[in-house]
Amino acid sequence: MKEYQTITEISGPLVFAEVDEPVGYDEIVEIETPQGDTLRGQVLESSEGIVSIQVFEGTGGIDRNASVRFLGETMKMPVTEDLLGRVLDGSGNPIDGGPEIVPDERRDIVGEAINPYSREYPEEFIQTGVSAIDGMNTLVRGQKLPIFSGSGLPHNELALQIARQATVPEEEEGEGEGSEFAVIFGAMGITAEEANEFMDDFERTGALERSVVFMNLADDPAVERQVTPRLALTTAEYLAFEQDYHVLVILTDMTNYCEALREIGAAREEVPGRRGYPGYMYTDLAQLYERAGRIEGKEGSVTQIPILTMPGDDDTHPIPDLTGYITEGQIMMDRDLNSQGIEPPVNVLPSLSRLMDDGIGEGLTREDHGDVSDQMYAAYAEGEDLRDLVNIVGREALSERDNKFLDFADRFEEEFVQQGYDTNRSIDETLEIGWDLLSNLPKTELNRIDEELIEEHYREDETAEAVQAD
CATH class of the missing domain: 2.40.10.170 (Thrombin, subunit H)
Structure with a gap:
């Protein structure tokens, strides 16, 4: 030395x-x-x-x-199963007043890329308890599914709800038995007030017992923000691939992380790329996001939910734009739904989970999951289009059929998306609410659902009451 x-x-x-x-x-x-x-x-x-x-x-x-x-x-993270229940700062030092960490090993925070040949395709359902995600944009074990939010929107509340409620339902025939669920929460550039809210919620609900929390505050050095997600992901990889945990990694806020990249790039007098961000930001983000996945022969998995606030609610901004290229979909939070008091304000139409079809259906969730989701998407999209038409011609000019789709769109937001931040719905409860809503449409309009499923789940009495009321 x-x-x-x-x-x-x-x-x-x-x-x-x-x-x-x-x-x-x-x-x-x-x-x-x-x-x-x-x-x-x-x-x-x-x-x-x-x-x-x-x-x-x-x-x-x-x-x-x-x-x-x-x-x-190089920088290493001391890892051990005893990290569960601990709160660390953005550099990996304990700040919860607990004992010093006695590691099983020290791991390089850069990590090692998963060999593509050894990757297992993600296809196991993770239940978050949030209907707008489970029912319409299903999260799959080993997936990276970001939340695109905006300044002032309640993405922190949604993140905490997912951290509290997320589970991997028991698989059939004993497969995957013994794998436990853990949450790694990496906060970057958050305020002290937000940090206190996070910790109060973790402690109040008992979620801290199965979590490892990394806290980088807004007044901490920006450089530390580049280290925090790597420490969190190194811990996640150890718990997943050495201790057989199903690990959910929540990273918030990736916008603060990218701002730190820009600040350091400016200090190095680098030639800037789009909007002043470094030209290598795509590669840097990919190094983080691609650490999600499953490995053949390993029980555990690493699933990522990065959260970012889109500057000016602009989804073409470099941060959401590049994130969308790398990850497998996005959950979009909506300012209009938030102003209506919808909790969580998730707009399902621009949201997408590219791996949803592989994680739902017979043996994974209910066999009607895919059909119900597709039909609700189509009906809600039609209702949204009709809302625009109503603004021009008025509701009285619409047909009885169109009015049913308008009612469906209203009820979909008020009963399906709206659930509050303390309600934990199973996938069965979510799909039953879906059938309640779809049963207010005529059977002839359910053209995306198998006839056998319609016969099994359609509520005849609800339609009859609706017709009688008309």
């Missing part, structure tokens, strides 16, 4: 130092200030004779007299 006092420049979160021997990329650095404080950093760029170092705790107190030590190893 060699020590230098050769700092040449300090720029934002970066420190530049001269060296006389090769230094490895991502190598961990200790910087001792003249005041005696020791700060940690990581080599961001290494060239002949000079290195740039990103300092996790910020560069305050560092001057040209500070000492720089290169430790000869």
Whole structure:
């Protein structure tokens, strides 16, 4: 371990130092200030004779007299099953007043890419208890399914609800027995108020017992935000592939993570890409998102729900745009539904789960799941179109059939999507609500459902009452 006092420049979160021997990329650095404080950093760029170092705790107190030590190893996360129930800061240090972590091993936070040949195709249903997700945009074990939100929308409440309620239903014939469920919660750039809300909810509901929480606050250094999701995912991979847990990783807010990338790119005087973000942001995000998945021969799995707030509610912004390319769908939160008091305000029409068809149906959920979902999509979409028409011609100009679809759209939002943040619905309850709604439409309009399923589940009396009322 060699020590230098050769700092040449300090720029934002970066420190530049001269060296006389090769230094490895991502190598961990200790910087001792003249005041005696020791700060940690990581080599961001290494060239002949000079290195740039990103300092996790910020560069305050560092001057040209500070000492720089290169430790000869990359950053590692101490992992153990005992991490469950613990709260850590954005650098992986305990902040819950508990004992020091005694790790089973220390793992490189960059992780290793899953061999495509060894990947198992995701096709096991995860029940979140949220009808708009389970019924219409089903989450599958090993999937990466982001939530696209906007500033001021209640994405934190939805994240906490999923963290509390998510389970993997027992599989048939004993397959997968013994696999437990765990949640890794990685918060980046959140306010102290939000952090307190998260912790109060975790403690109140008992969800903390099966969770590991990483907290990077808004007043913490931006550089730390680049480390937090990697620490969280390294912990998730250990619990999934060594301890056989089904792990759900919730990362919020990815917009803050990308802003940290932009800040560091500007400090390095890089040529910016779209809207000032680094040109390598796609690759950087892919390195995080692609750590979700299943491995052949392993019971556990890593499922990701990254949450991002779209600046200006713009889904063409680089952050949601690139995220959409990498992940397998998206859950869209809607400002209009939120203003109507719908909880959670999930707009199912632009939402999508590309792996849904593989995770539902006979043996996975109920055999009517796919048909009910397709029919509700079609009916709700038609009702939405008719709402636009009503604004022009008035409801009285519509036919009896069209009025039924308008009523369906209203009831779909009020009874199916609306459920509050404390209601945990099983997939059976979700589909039964779906049948209640569909039974208010004539059988002849249910053209996306198998006739046998209609005969089994259609509520004749509800339609008769509706006709009588008309």
